[in-house]
Amino acid sequence: MxxxxxxxxxxxxxxxxxxxxxxxxxxxxxxxxxxxxxxxxxxxxxxxxxxxxxxxxxxxxxxxENYLIRKAVKKTGHGHMIASNIDQAILVATVKHPKTSLGFIDRFLISAEGFRIPQIILFNKIDLLKDKDFEYLDHIMSIYKKVGVLCLPVSAETGEGLEAFKDLLLNKTSLIGGHSGVGKSTILNKIHPNLAQKTAEISDFSDKGKHTTTFAEMFFFDDHSKVIDTPGIKELGLIDMEDFEIADYFPEMRPLRNDCKFNNCLHLREPGCAIKTAVEEGEVSEERYSSYISMITNDDNRR
Ligand SMILES: Nc1nc2c(ncn2[C@@H]2O[C@H](COP(=O)(O)OP(=O)(O)OP(=O)(O)O)[C@@H](O)[C@H]2O)c(=O)[nH]1
Ligand SMILES: [Mg+2]
Ligand SMILES: [Zn+2]
Missing domain, CATH: 2.40.50.140 (Nucleic acid-binding proteins)
Structure with a gap:
């Protein structure tokens, strides 16, 4: 069968x-x-x-057709498949409680971009944000919107944004990922009350989640709309990616690569680098470029 x-x-x-x-x-x-x-x-x-x-x-x-991978928990240098055959990868991120770093957001987007899986970022817990936090949120949303990622501010607490989110799930298989404690299961429970997924408060001490969801699981909203709730991801490894191809997974850098003086340019300190020029001219954001640099130079973050 x-x-x-x-x-x-x-x-x-x-x-x-x-x-x-x-x-x-x-x-x-x-x-x-x-x-x-x-x-x-x-x-x-x-x-x-x-x-x-x-x-x-x-x-x-x-x-x-595709799959997303995180680093295996033990330091074996191996990866662990989170889920496969997905139509869209939805990252739940938070500005506060806990804070999701831009480096992590970019790693998630790049893992999906490797297979050209469309990406969405849900910025959850906006009920906790003050004016200053909203300014930061607007700033980072503008970075990701500019590179074609759909961004949606939501609150599982107040329900804000959840109707729009529900519409995005129609007739697709969606993976929901993110750090532990960002509210992945709470959001799913809210839009589909029959799920009754376990959720838990994050620790006051470390501001980290407790890895409440322990196994990835697919839920069916209807015959054609499926969501996969996943356990909190600590680290994403960039699997099967060579240094020279990483810029290809940044959609805004991809078309510039051919304009670099050297065809083996890694866009670090080489002269005549079209990507560095684009950063200086504000075409490529400083934040995305620093994520790129950290992926190339930090061996510990690779496998
Ligand atoms: N204030 C506020 N709290 C929220 C919101 N969404 C979730 N929470 C709280 O955040 C905590 C963690 O939520 P979970 O849904 O368990 O988080 P998770 O992402 O599924 O975590 P793991 O299963 O460990 O990966 C719970 O105490 C939720 O009540 C929100 O929009 N606002
Ligand atoms: Mg969960
Ligand atoms: Zn270059």
Whole structure:
């Protein structure tokens, strides 16, 4: 039978068959590693074939259109697939409580851009913002809007922006990602009260979430609209990306690359660099350029 993986605990997989029924399935050892350097063989969003009789063993994993990867928790240099076959990647970010760094936002966008998966940023918890914070929010939203990313300020607390968000989910498979404690599960509960996903207060001490959601899970708003809630991401590794191609995943830098004097230009200190000129002229934002630099120069952030 053919089905769609809707939940993965690492040892068991929930699969929704074409009939609409859910099955608990297991995998065979030979699937242990389907993608080189990735610790999990199957991800939520994968299409599989599985045996009808118990124990339902998954026999085939259909080719993936795309997937998002985070760093594996152990420092093995490996990646962990968060989810696959997604139509849009939605980052839940917060200006406060906890604060999401621009470096993290850019890594998320770039991971998706590698597969040309459209990206959306939800800036949640706007009920907590003061005037000064709104100025900062406007500033960073202008940076991302300029590079073609849809930005939506929302509050799961007051409900502001959630109707518009709900419309964005129609007829698509959406991944919801972000740091722990930014409100991913709270937002989903709010727009779909039957979900009753577990949520938890963030720690006052560290201003960090507690990793309340532990496994990625797909929910169905209707037959064609699916959302994948995911556990808080600490770090995103840039998997399978060579230094020279990273500028390609910044849509505003992509068309400039050919204008650099040297065709192996990494846009750091080389003379005649079109990207650096664009930064000086304000065409490429300083913030995006610093994210780019940190991705090239910080080996610890690569794998
Ligand atoms: N003030 C305020 N608090 C919010 C908002 N959205 C979520 N929270 C609170 O933030 C805390 C964390 O929310 P969760 O939904 O558990 O966060 P999460 O992103 O799912 O976290 P993980 O599952 O750990 O990745 C909870 O105490 C929520 O009530 C919001 O818009 N405003
Ligand atoms: Mg959660
Ligand atoms: Zn250059």
């Amino acid at each position: 053919k089905g769609l993986v809707t939940k993965s605990t690492g040892s068991w997989y929930t699969v929704k068959a074409e009939s609409g029924d859910f099955y608990d399935c297991q995998i065979r050892g030979k699937f242990r590693l389907t993608v080189k350097g990735i610790t999990n063989p199957l991800a939520v969003g994968d299409y599989v074939d599985f045996e009808e009789k118990s124990p339902h063993t998954i026999t085939v994993i259909h080719p993936r």
